[in-house]
Amino acid sequence: MQKTISPQTLRRLPAYLHYLRVLLKKGAVNISATMIACELNLNDVQVRKDLALVSGSGRPKTGYEIKNLISDIEHCLGYGNGDRAVIIGAGELGCALLTYEGFTEYGIDIVAAFDIDRSMKDTTMNGKQVFSVEKLPAVCSERKINIGIITVEAKDAQKASNMLVENGVMAIWNFAPVHLAVPDHVLVQNENLGSSLVILSKQLANKLGTDQNS
Amino acid sequence: MQKTISPQTLRRLPAYLHYLRVLLKKGAVNISATMIACELNLNDVQVRKDLALVSGSGRPKTGYEIKNLISDIEHCLGYGNGDRAVIIGAGELGCALLTYEGFTEYGIDIVAAFDIDRSMKDTTMNGKQVFSVEKLPAVCSERKINIGIITVEAKDAQKASNMLVENGVMAIWNFAPVHLAVPDHVLVQNENLGSSLVILSKQLANKLGTDQNS
DNA sequence: TAGATTGTTAATCGATTAACAATC
DNA sequence: TAGATTGTTAATCGATTAACAATC
Structure with a gap:
């Protein structure tokens, strides 16, 4: 059973997704929650908590793999559900x-x-x-x-x-x-x-x- | 000094204003917070608290005078500021x-x-x-x-x-x-x-x- | 007066942030 | 190892709701 996602978190997920795609296009591979938080004017712990709800791909020292994170958020938001x-x-x-x-x-x-x-x-x-x-x-x-x-x-x-x-x-x-x-x-x-x-x-x-x- | 209005309240004020205008057009004179709450699917105490921030025209038993309430909310939202x-x-x-x-x-x-x-x-x-x-x-x-x-x-x-x-x-x-x-x-x-x-x-x-x- | 309704004080709930432990 | 970063537990903050007193 998937954890339920709060309305607040749900509103931030599309913003993460958009930013991650921009990063991927630029050729970046990994990204830290701190960087995302800084870019989107959010608290870094909040970003980490949001991402933990949908992903689990974060690794200490290196951060998150952008590719995985994108597909995890897409999956959560129902991308591909048609x-x-x-x-x-x-x-x-x-x-x-x-x-x-x-x-x-x-x-x-x-x-x-x-x-x-x-x-x-x-x-x-x-x-x-x-x-x-x-x-x-x-x-x-x-x-x-x-x-x-x-x-x-x-x-x-x-x-x-x-x-x-x-x-x-x-x-x-x-x-x-x-x-x-x-x-x-x-x-x-x-x-x-x-x-x-x-x-x-x-x-x-x-x-x-x-x-x-x- | 005017009390500061929370973002949440601020989002509800335009909805109140719109509904009050509909009521006024229909010829209504007074309205209770309970009625507004029911119409807009909100909690009645919440409506009363919101309105208390901008108005003070509520009277026990009769409720709020629609005309006054409209102009109070308009004033709060800056209607007429151009x-x-x-x-x-x-x-x-x-x-x-x-x-x-x-x-x-x-x-x-x-x-x-x-x-x-x-x-x-x-x-x-x-x-x-x-x-x-x-x-x-x-x-x-x-x-x-x-x-x-x-x-x-x-x-x-x-x-x-x-x-x-x-x-x-x-x-x-x-x-x-x-x-x-x-x-x-x-x-x-x-x-x-x-x-x-x-x-x-x-x-x-x-x-x-x-x-x-x- | 009695009853409906406002307005306020206290309790609950949920979300954010801070502190810290875990880990690569 | 040391340091950066994640993830979690606890503390704070703010908003909603409940209980109740005030009033017309």
């Missing part, structure tokens, strides 16, 4: 995600985007297909889609969510600023870009305020 | 953010997008301007830009970051999967969409695994 996702909402944001290349780094394939505008003509963007939503059931069953991404307007998000759930999707990445009602077996991760930006803005205000006081 | 942002990288993602309407809800104005392709002709998208990067200094000083959003490729991100810093930007929202080197006084928030999606995918795998074991 996860496939579809997007509902082929507006600006949906199309941006459809053609975004950063998902392949983690082994996830965005198969196609759909638009709830049923009159929409099927088309292609950068080699990826955009369909009217009528084709959703066929694509979901043929391509075994397990992840759905919602980029429609708030008012249409629940409908989009229902369609995804009906077609067997188990996890939803929701960019619409609404709380989705889904069955217990479905996982929802909300991504609110407005809220992310306002957090940054507030942190900036805090920083400026503190600087003035000091 | 934060202005620019985007560097007018590709798919940059343009999607440029025309995304969810930022105005939190009082942040995306002024324009720039592309590092210097030969690019100035243009307009949904009423927002897209410029060649040469115009960045002028826009930053004229419009007092304090936030920069980076949506260029990884290899160009450091250059984009330097330009923003040189032009007085104090906070950077970075969508490129690289660690940016910036002076101490500049705040960076990294947003890695690939990593967000792989986290969801892993959580799904965990969930399926656990269900099978039980």
Whole structure:
């Protein structure tokens, strides 16, 4: 039985993976937790603990073998599991995600985007297909889609969510600023870009305020 | 002196604000922390503690007056401070953010997008301007830009970051999967969409695994 | 008054960091 | 061997939750 990985650790693993791949490309063979921690602004013990959860390939004096560590993290994150996702909402944001290349780094394939505008003509963007939503059931069953991404307007998000759930999707990445009602077996991760930006803005205000006081 | 707000609380405030506005639109006047907690899947004491940090308008038996609470949270988050942002990288993602309407809800104005392709002709998208990067200094000083959003490729991100810093930007929202080197006084928030999606995918795998074991 | 709800103090929980032992 | 680095155990820190007092 694999040890469970805390949400905090899970958020750091992709960052380790990315950095290790950069190192490998540069021709490095080994890396110490201290170096990784320094590069990513983390505590070195924390890095060691995170890596111990997924690897066990660390050796005193030499550190970790980069190649092994990469494949251990990939394995942990499910790289190669063949996860496939579809997007509902082929507006600006949906199309941006459809053609975004950063998902392949983690082994996830965005198969196609759909638009709830049923009159929409099927088309292609950068080699990826955009369909009217009528084709959703066929694509979901043929391509075994397990992840759905919602980029429609708030008012249409629940409908989009229902369609995804009906077609067997188990996890939803929701960019619409609404709380989705889904069955217990479905996982929802909300991504609110407005809220992310306002957090940054507030942190900036805090920083400026503190600087003035000091 | 205002009490400092923890990062965790800060992440929940925009969600409260959004829900309160929905309630106000529906004609509601008062709301209890218990109700908010229920709607957003949070603990009610946590909600009360969060709100106590920004408001103080809660009254036993009746709860909080929605109008007051909204303006207290808005004030805390800096709504009305007139934060202005620019985007560097007018590709798919940059343009999607440029025309995304969810930022105005939190009082942040995306002024324009720039592309590092210097030969690019100035243009307009949904009423927002897209410029060649040469115009960045002028826009930053004229419009007092304090936030920069980076949506260029990884290899160009450091250059984009330097330009923003040189032009007085104090906070950077970075969508490129690289660690940016910036002076101490500049705040960076990294947003890695690939990593967000792989986290969801892993959580799904965990969930399926656990269900099978039980 | 009684009951609902806030706000605060104390207890719990989990994550981070520090200290140190193990090992190559 | 000595020194660098891992891995683990204990201490600290912060956030969440529980219990309860205050109040309208």
